[in-house]
Amino acid sequence: MKPTSRRSSTDGVQLSGDSRTYAVLAHLLGIISGPLGPFVIWIAMKRNSLVEHEAREALNFQITVWLVSFVGAILTLVYIGYLIIVLAMVLNVVFCVIAASYAHSGAPYRYPFSLRLIDSSQ
Template sequence: MMSNSTGNSSEDPNLGQRPPQQPYQPAAPVPAAAAPLTEAEDRQWASFAHLGGVIGFLPSLIIWLVFKDRGRFAEQEAKEALNFQITITIIYVIGWILTAILIGGLINLAAWVIAIIFSVQGFLKTKDGQAYRYPFALRLIK
């Protein structure tokens, strides 16, 4: 004899159906705190911040942002290099503006040579663990 499901209370009406499920939500990743730099790594990144000035202000900016909480020396020197590179960038802009009166090219050439010389000097000092202070720079990043 077949049973009729409409009138039979002993049969589960949800039989064969899946229970409602919550949508999959991956656990939020917990960022791990970056390890502090060793003394050698601190000096290395500090010196790279200065040497990066040969190609512009981005290397010192990136090094400062990444390592400012991980190494005191790297933070200090990357800030110093960044301030100098911002100053040089301002000089480049002034030089480009003054190209209309033909002196801008000389200003940009002089700024480029000065940036290379001082960046290499900063690199050589900081790789030995000595702080380097540029002869001139706007102290915008404190």
């Protein structure tokens, strides 16, 4: 049984073939490269709207994780920052793996708790 995704602008259309591979990479590269991996795929795959959508979602999420980690780094002065950084890293891995599994099954995914800094009009 395929997972159902959150509503997105690509509802009703599924990824196929190489598009799935690039979408999975966009999500998983965020774990090791932060926003750089999704950004490269987003720029390189602008002609494929489905991969571009998944890479944009991954990029928005990675930027959000970086911002939360930055705030956590500042808050290490009062020790709560360490907890925030660890929580951000764990949630990053969990949500990236979930998103990659959606992309592998051909379904679009929308990250929860993600700032929408790069929208579809860009």
